[in-house]
Structures are given as structure tokens and as C-alpha cells.
Amino acid sequence: ILNVEQSPQSLHVQEGDSTNFTCSFPSSNFYALHWYRWETAKSPEALFVMTLNGDEKKKGRISATLNTKEGYSYLYIKGSQPEDSATYLCARGAGNMLTFGGGTRLMVKP
Amino acid sequence: GAVVSQHPSWVICKSGTSVKIECRSLDFQATTMFWYRQFPKQSLMLMATSNEGSKATYEQGVEKDKFLINHASLTLSTLTVTSAHPEDSSFYICSATRLGKNEQFFGPGTRLTVL
Numbered sequence: 001i002l003n004v005e006q007s008p009q010s011l012h013v014q015e016g017d018s019t020n021f022t023c024s025f026p027s028s029n030f031y032a033l034h035w036y037r038w039e040t041a042k043s044p045e046a047l048f049v050m051t052l053n054g055d056e057k058k059k060g061r062i063s064a065t066l067n068t069k070e071g072y073s074y075l076y077i078k079g080s081q082p083e084d085s086a087t088y089l090c091a092r093g094a095g096n097m098l099t100f101g102g103g104t105r106l107m108v109k110p
Numbered sequence: 111g112a113v114v115s116q117h118p119s120w121v122i123c124k125s126g127t128s129v130k131i132e133c134r135s136l137d138f139q140a141t142t143m144f145w146y147r148q149f150p151k152q153s154l155m156l157m158a159t160s161n162e163g164s165k166a167t168y169e170q171g172v173e174k175d176k177f178l179i180n181h182a183s184l185t186l187s188t189l190t191v192t193s194a195h196p197e198d199s200s201f202y203i204c205s206a207t208r209l210g211k212n213e214q215f216f217g218p219g220t221r222l223t224v225l
Contacts, residue, residue: 041119041218042218043114043215043218043219044203044216046213046214046215089154091154096212096214097156097159098156100146100153100154100155101153102151102153103153
């Protein structure tokens with residue numbers, strides 16, 4: 001993998017469903033993986049910064065895992081709520097430089 | 111804390127005119143600011159990195175004479191799109207970092223439409 005890729009591009013779920021999406025990135029020379037939550041007309045908000053292989057981070061109903069050897073990270077949302085509707089971005093960090101994936105747009109229907 | 115604002119949030123201009131976009135760190139000093147561009151259904155792409163008081167570093171393929179970046183103070187960076195053309199229509203977003211930290215704090219972005 002040469003670039004940062006996210007899948008799926010978009011996702012519709014019902015309120016209460018749990019969901020997850022994937023971020024794939026080049027595994028060589030890994031430094032850090034960032035997850036952001038971006039609501040329409042607002043600034044992207046940092047969710048997690050992950051650096052260690054096997055790392056797992058949690059913030060409320062949202063959690064993320066990291067596999068640096070195979071170059072992927074999963075973001076999980078448990079019991080999705082309409083307010084979780086946003087675009088979720090991942091970015092591979094190298095120093096203070098970020099390379100972004102295309103994002104996963106999540107829409108949660110009440 | 112760590113709030114970044116951008117102004118304007120959207121702008122429509124005629125082809126050939128220049129447009130200035132401001133990026134401000136409201137409650138911290140931003141030693142480095144970044145400018146990104148996002149075309150529809152694409153990723154945020156880094157255009158340039160600017161450090162306060164020095165010239166910006168542009169990414170490959172970004173014309174420095176077309177996208178003028180000024181980072182004259184620790185709280186303000188500006189991006190001027192000179193002689194804008196319809197193909198410059200895009201979403202421009204800035205971010206800022208504090209001294210010694212890598213975490214980037216983003217502004218809400220500016221939607222530029224060139225007619």
C-alpha cells in the first residue's frame with residue numbers, strides 16, 4: 001500500500017447499531033496514526049493518536065486498534081447515535097506531517 | 111483550548127481575481143501552520159507548511175507564485191489565491207501546531223468557488 005486508504009467510503013446504519021471501518025497505510029517507517037472526526041461545517045476533531053503496534057484506545061463508545069506490521073487500523077463505534085454522523089478521517093503521521101485517507105462518511109438514522 | 115478559526119467560511123469570486131483566506135490560532139501560539147486543499151470526493155492534500163517568520167515550504171505540484179502564504183505572526187497565517195481560475199475552486203483548510211508538539215488543530219475550512 002502506497003497511500004492511506006479508508007473503507008468504506010460511506011456507511012448508513014440505524015441508531016443502536018455497532019459499526020466499524022478500516023484505515024490502511026504503508027507499514028514501512030511507521031511513526032503514528034491519527035483518527036479525526038469531522039462534522040459538517042465544523043473543524044476536524046482529533047479522536048486518537050496511536051503509535052504502538054497492538055495499541056487500543058477508547059473514548060466513550062468509540063475505540064480504535066492499530067496493527068503497524070500489516071498496516072491497518074480499525075475504528076469501532078458501539079451503539080451508534082445520530083450525533084455520531086460525521087466523516088471519520090485517518091491520517092498517517094510522520095513528524096508533524098499528516099497524510100490523509102479519503103474518509104468514511106457515517107450516517108446514523110434515528 | 112487549541113481553537114483555530116478561518117475566515118471567510120465561503121467565498122465566490124470572478125475568474126482572474128485574488129482571494130485571501132485567513133487562519134488564526136485563537137488561544138495558542140502556532141509555530142507551524144499547514145494549508146490543505148480538498149477536491150470533491152478526495153483526501154485532504156497538503157499544499158504547504160509555514161513556520162512563523164520564514165518562507166513556506168510547498169508540496170510538489172503546488173505553485174508558490176499562485177498560492178501565496180504569509181505567516182507573519184504566531185497566531186495568523188494567510189493564503190492568497192492569486193488570479194483565481196475555476197479549477198482553483200476547492201475546499202481549503204488550515205491547521206496549526208504548538209511549539210514542540212506534533213498534534214495539528216484544524217480550522218473549519220473555506221469553500222472557494224471561482225466563476
